[in-house]
Amino acid sequence: MEWTKELQLEMYLQMLRSRRLDERSWVLHRQGKIAFHISAIGHEATQVGAAYGLRRGHDWVAPYYRDLALMLCLGLTPREFALGLFGKSGEPSSLARQMPSHWGLKRANVISTSSPVATQVSHAAGLALAIKLRGDDRVALTTIGEGSTSQGEWYEGLNWAAVHRLPFICVVQNNTYAISVPQKLQMAVPNVADRAAAFGMTGVVVDGNDVLAVHRAVKEAADRARRGDGPTLVEAKTYRPVPHSSDDDDRSYRTREEVEEWKKRDPISLFKSYLEMQGILTNTISEEMESHAMAEADDAVKFAEEAPYPDVEVAKGPVYA
Amino acid sequence: MAEVTLIEAIRQAMDEELARDDRVFITGEDVGPRGGVFRATLGLFDKYGPQRIIDSPLAELSIVGVGIGAALYGLRPICEIQFADFIHPAFNQIVSEAAKMYYRSGGEWTVPMVIRAPYGGGIGGGLYHSQSVEAFFTHVPGLKVVIPSNPYDAKGLLKSAVRDPNPVMFFEPKKGYRLIKGEIPDGEYTVPIGPANVSRAGNDLSVFAYGIMHYYTLQAAEMVAAEGISAEVVDLRTLLPVDKETIIASVKKTGKALIVHEDNLTGGYGAEVAAIIAEEAFTALDAPVKRLAAPDVPAAPFSHPMQDWFMPNPQKIAAAMRELANY
Ligand SMILES: Cc1ncc(C[n+]2csc(CCOP(=O)(O)OP(=O)(O)O)c2C)c(N)n1
Numbered sequence: 001m002e003w004t005k006e007l008q009l010e011m012y013l014q015m016l017r018s019r020r021l022d023e024r025s026w027v028l029h030r031q032g033k034i035a036f037h038i039s040a041i042g043h044e045a046t047q048v049g050a051a052y053g054l055r056r057g058h059d060w061v062a063p064y065y066r067d068l069a070l071m072l073c074l075g076l077t078p079r080e081f082a083l084g085l086f087g088k089s090g091e092p093s094s095l096a097r098q099m100p101s102h103w104g105l106k107r108a109n110v111i112s113t114s115s116p117v118a119t120q121v122s123h124a125a126g127l128a129l130a131i132k133l134r135g136d137d138r139v140a141l142t143t144i145g146e147g148s149t150s151q152g153e154w155y156e157g158l159n160w161a162a163v164h165r166l167p168f169i170c171v172v173q174n175n176t177y178a179i180s181v182p183q184k185l186q187m188a189v190p191n192v193a194d195r196a197a198a199f200g201m202t203g204v205v206v207d208g209n210d211v212l213a214v215h216r217a218v219k220e221a222a223d224r225a226r227r228g229d230g231p232t233l234v235e236a237k238t239y240r241p242v243p244h245s246s247d248d249d250d251r252s253y254r255t256r257e258e259v260e261e262w263k264k265r266d267p268i269s270l271f272k273s274y275l276e277m278q279g280i281l282t283n284t285i286s287e288e289m290e291s292h293a294m295a296e297a298d299d300a301v302k303f304a305e306e307a308p309y310p311d312v313e314v315a316k317g318p319v320y321a
Numbered sequence: 322m323a324e325v326t327l328i329e330a331i332r333q334a335m336d337e338e339l340a341r342d343d344r345v346f347i348t349g350e351d352v353g354p355r356g357g358v359f360r361a362t363l364g365l366f367d368k369y370g371p372q373r374i375i376d377s378p379l380a381e382l383s384i385v386g387v388g389i390g391a392a393l394y395g396l397r398p399i400c401e402i403q404f405a406d407f408i409h410p411a412f413n414q415i416v417s418e419a420a421k422m423y424y425r426s427g428g429e430w431t432v433p434m435v436i437r438a439p440y441g442g443g444i445g446g447g448l449y450h451s452q453s454v455e456a457f458f459t460h461v462p463g464l465k466v467v468i469p470s471n472p473y474d475a476k477g478l479l480k481s482a483v484r485d486p487n488p489v490m491f492f493e494p495k496k497g498y499r500l501i502k503g504e505i506p507d508g509e510y511t512v513p514i515g516p517a518n519v520s521r522a523g524n525d526l527s528v529f530a531y532g533i534m535h536y537y538t539l540q541a542a543e544m545v546a547a548e549g550i551s552a553e554v555v556d557l558r559t560l561l562p563v564d565k566e567t568i569i570a571s572v573k574k575t576g577k578a579l580i581v582h583e584d585n586l587t588g589g590y591g592a593e594v595a596a597i598i599a600e601e602a603f604t605a606l607d608a609p610v611k612r613l614a615a616p617d618v619p620a621a622p623f624s625h626p627m628q629d630w631f632m633p634n635p636q637k638i639a640a641a642m643r644e645l646a647n648y
Pocket residue numbers: 066115116117144145146147148149173175177178179240244350379381403407410
C-alpha cells in the first residue's frame with residue numbers, strides 16, 4: 001500500500017491535534033476546572049489509522065469512550081469536545097446530559113453511545129445488517145477495549161456479523177488493561193483476534209502504535225466488507241500510558257518501569273521520527289503543526305469556559321419522540 | 322467505639338466475614354490489587370490472596386452467574402458490581418436464577434450470596450454512573466434488598482447479608498461513601514435484615530427514606546424543627562422484605578406520610594410504601610400520602626445545573642415536609 005506525503009502529514013496532524021487537546025484536558029482536571037476526563041493518549045495511531053481506513057462521513061461508526069482522536073478525524077470539533085468536558089450548552093452528542101467522551105455525532109454517522117461497555121457492538125452489527133438489507137456500499141465500524149470483549153454482548157454482536165457476512169469491522173484497542181485488570185485475567189488466549197476463527201470471520205493483529213499499519217488493516221477490512229466478503233476483527237496492540245481516567249490511580253496495578261518502557265514506543269514520536277527520516281516532515285512543518293494543535297486546544301477551552309451552562313429545561317426532556 | 326466512614330464500615334464487614342468463614346470470597350471488576358474503584362476492598366487482596374479476592378473478567382452476567390454456581394456448591398460469594406448502572410447485564414441471572422432457585426427446587430437449593438453495588442447520583446456521573454436500581458429488584462420475591470444509610474447499619478447489615486441463606490442485593494449510596502461518618506463498636510455485632518429503624522421520633526408527620534436520602538432527611542428534619550415542625554424519620558434499611566409494622570405504627574402516630582427516594586417517581590419504591598399505608602393505615606391519615614422523588618426522566622444528567630435539578634436534597638425535602646405539615 002502506498003501513502004502520499006500529504007496523507008501521511010494529515011494523519012500526523014490528526015494525532016497531534018488529539019494529543020494536545022487531550023493533554024489540555026488533563027491540565028483542566030488538575031486545575032479543578034472539569035470533573036472528569038478519559039484519555040486517548042497512546043491510542044492515537046490506532047484511532048487515526050482506523051478513521052482513515054473508512055470513507056469518513058459515508059461509513060457508520062459506533063465508537064467507545066476512548067476515541068477522542070477517532071472522533072476528531074470524523075469531524076467532531078475541539079470546541080464541541082470542550083463543551084462536553086465542561087458540561088456546557090451546545091454540546092452536540094447529548095446536550096451535556098452525558099459525561100464527557102460519550103460520543104454521538106449524527107452529521108458524521110456516529111451513533112449515540114452510553115457507558116455500559118460493549119453495548120455498541122450489537123448496534124454496529126445492526127447498522128451493518130441494515131446496510132446490507134438496503135444494498136448500500138457502506139461499512140459499520142465499532143471500537144472497543146480488550147477487557148470489554150469479555151462481555152456476552154461482544155460475542156453476540158460478532159456472531160451476527162459473521163453469520164450474515166455483514167459489512168462490519170470491530171477494532172479492538174488492546175491496551176492490556178481494563179482499568180486495573182490485566183489481559184491475562186480477561187482471556188486465556190494471547191490475542192483477542194484469535195477468537196475470530198471461532199466466529200468464522202477474518203481476524204487480524206496489528207501494531208496499534210503504527211498508524212500506517214492500522215490504516216492498512218482497516219482499509220483492507222473495509223474493502224473486504226464492501227466486496228461482500230464479510231466482517232473483520234482487527235486487534236490493535238497498544239498501551240495507555242496514563243491512568244484509566246481522571247478518577248483512576250494506576251500505581252496500584254502496574255510499575256512505573258512498565259509505563260516508561262511503553263512511552264518509548266509513543267505512537268506520535270514513532271511516526272514523527274519515521275516521517276523525518278523519510279524527509280516528509282521538516283522542522284518548519286512540524287512547528288507549524290504544533291502551533292496549530294496548541295492554538296486549537298487553547299481556542300476550544302476558552303470557548304467552552306465562556307459558554308453558558310444548559311438551561312435546566314434541557315434536563316426535563318422531551319423524553320419521548 | 323470508633324468513627325468511620327460508610328465505605329470503611331463496608332470494608333470492615335467484608336474483612337471480618339472473610340476471616341470468620343473460609344467459604345466467603347469476593348469477586349468483581351478491579352476488586353483485587355486495585356481494591357475496587359471506590360476502594361471498598363482495599364487491602365483485602367494482600368490479606369487473603371487471589372483465591373479469595375478474584376478480579377473477574379469484565380462481564381457482570383457471569384460475575385453473578387458464577388457466584389450462583391459457587392453458592393450452590395456451598396461457598397458464600399460476595400459479588401461486586403462496579404456501579405449499580407452496570408447490573409443490568411446480570412438481571413437475568415439475578416431475577417431468573419438467584420431469586421427463584423429456592424422456590425423452584427422446593428427448598429433443595431439455596432443461593433447464599435451477596436450482590437453489592439454502589440448506587441445513586443450527585444457525583445457528576447451522568448446517566449450511567451448515577452442510577453438507583455432498587456425498584457427493579459424489590460419487585461422480585463426471593464431476593465432481599467438492603468440499603469444502608471450509615472456506617473453502623475452498613476457493617477451490621479452486610480455481615481447479616483453474608484450469613485443469610487438467600488440472595489441479598491446490597492445497594493450502597495456511593496455519594497455517602499466518604500461523606501457519611503458514624504460510630505461503630507469495636508467488637509462483633511450484626512444488624513438484622515428486615516426491621517426498619519425509627520431514627521428520629523416526631524409527632525407531626527412521618528418521613529420514610531433510605532440510603533443517602535435518609536441522611537438528607539435527617540438534615541431536613543433538623544431544619545424544619547427550628548420552625549416548630551416535629552418530623553418522625555424512619556430509615557427503611559431493608560426494602561424487601563418490607564417492615565410494614567414500623568411503617569404503619571409511625572403513620573398511626575403522626576397521621577401524615579412523606580416518602581423520599583432519589584429513584585424516579587413512577588413505579589418507584591415510594592409507590593409500594595404509599596400502597597401499604599393506603600391499605601393498612603387509611604383511617605389514620607390526616608393528609609394524602611406524599612412522595613418526593615427524582616423526576617421521570619431516563620436518568621440523572623451530567624451537567625451540574627441539570628444534575629441539581631434532578632437530585633432531591635435537604636432543601637427540597639424540607640419544603641415537602643413543610644407542605645405536608647401545613648396541610
Ligand atoms: C457493563 C460495564 N461494566 C463496568 C464498567 C466500568 N468500566 C468502565 S471502563 C472499564 C474498563 C474497560 O477496559 P477495556 O475494555 O480494556 O477498555 P480501555 O478502557 O482499556 O480502553 C470498566 C470496568 C462499564 N462501563 N460497563
